[in-house]
Amino acid sequence: MPQLSGKLGLTSADKGGSTNPIASGCKLWQNKGLMPQRPPLKISARQVGGITVLDLTGDITLFNSPEIRKALIDQLKDKRVPHLIVNMLAVPYVDSSGVASLVEGLKISRDLKSRFALYGLSKSARTVLELTHLLRIFEVHLTEQEALDAPAPPPFSPAASQSEGA
Numbered sequence: 001m002p003q004l005s006g007k008l009g010l011t012s013a014d015k016g017g018s019t020n021p022i023a024s025g026c027k028l029w030q031n032k033g034l035m036p037q038r039p040p041l042k043i044s045a046r047q048v049g050g051i052t053v054l055d056l057t058g059d060i061t062l063f064n065s066p067e068i069r070k071a072l073i074d075q076l077k078d079k080r081v082p083h084l085i086v087n088m089l090a091v092p093y094v095d096s097s098g099v100a101s102l103v104e105g106l107k108i109s110r111d112l113k114s115r116f117a118l119y120g121l122s123k124s125a126r127t128v129l130e131l132t133h134l135l136r137i138f139e140v141h142l143t144e145q146e147a148l149d150a151p152a153p154p155p156f157s158p159a160a161s162q163s164e165g166a
Contacts, residue, residue: 060098089120
């Protein structure tokens, strides 16, 4: 039977009565390897005319949201792209830290007067943005072509940032 030993350590006893550590406060993250692994996040940027498209593939979670943040900052602050579209067709899941990275990208784009849009949200990602009342804050499109062809909404107008059918 597991019992508490030390500060935050759990132990289990084998048949001989000796105890084996199964978790400790400083090693809890080692258990993440026991969870089924999904493919790592892939990020790539491409140009379509004068518009930069950031293609994302994989889940956006606590473990890789810093990569998203870095990619957004690189495009918006370092490269000063005037229009950034984030392709989320291949992103099945976004957690709260992933949403925070997208919100930070939106804030940076607004500070720099750049346009920022998302397209191809999975049902899960759309639900997270709806539940957090952020879907109306982002410019969201269903397809890449729709995102490329959409007229620019008036600056900082949440009501105008929703695309038709979003």
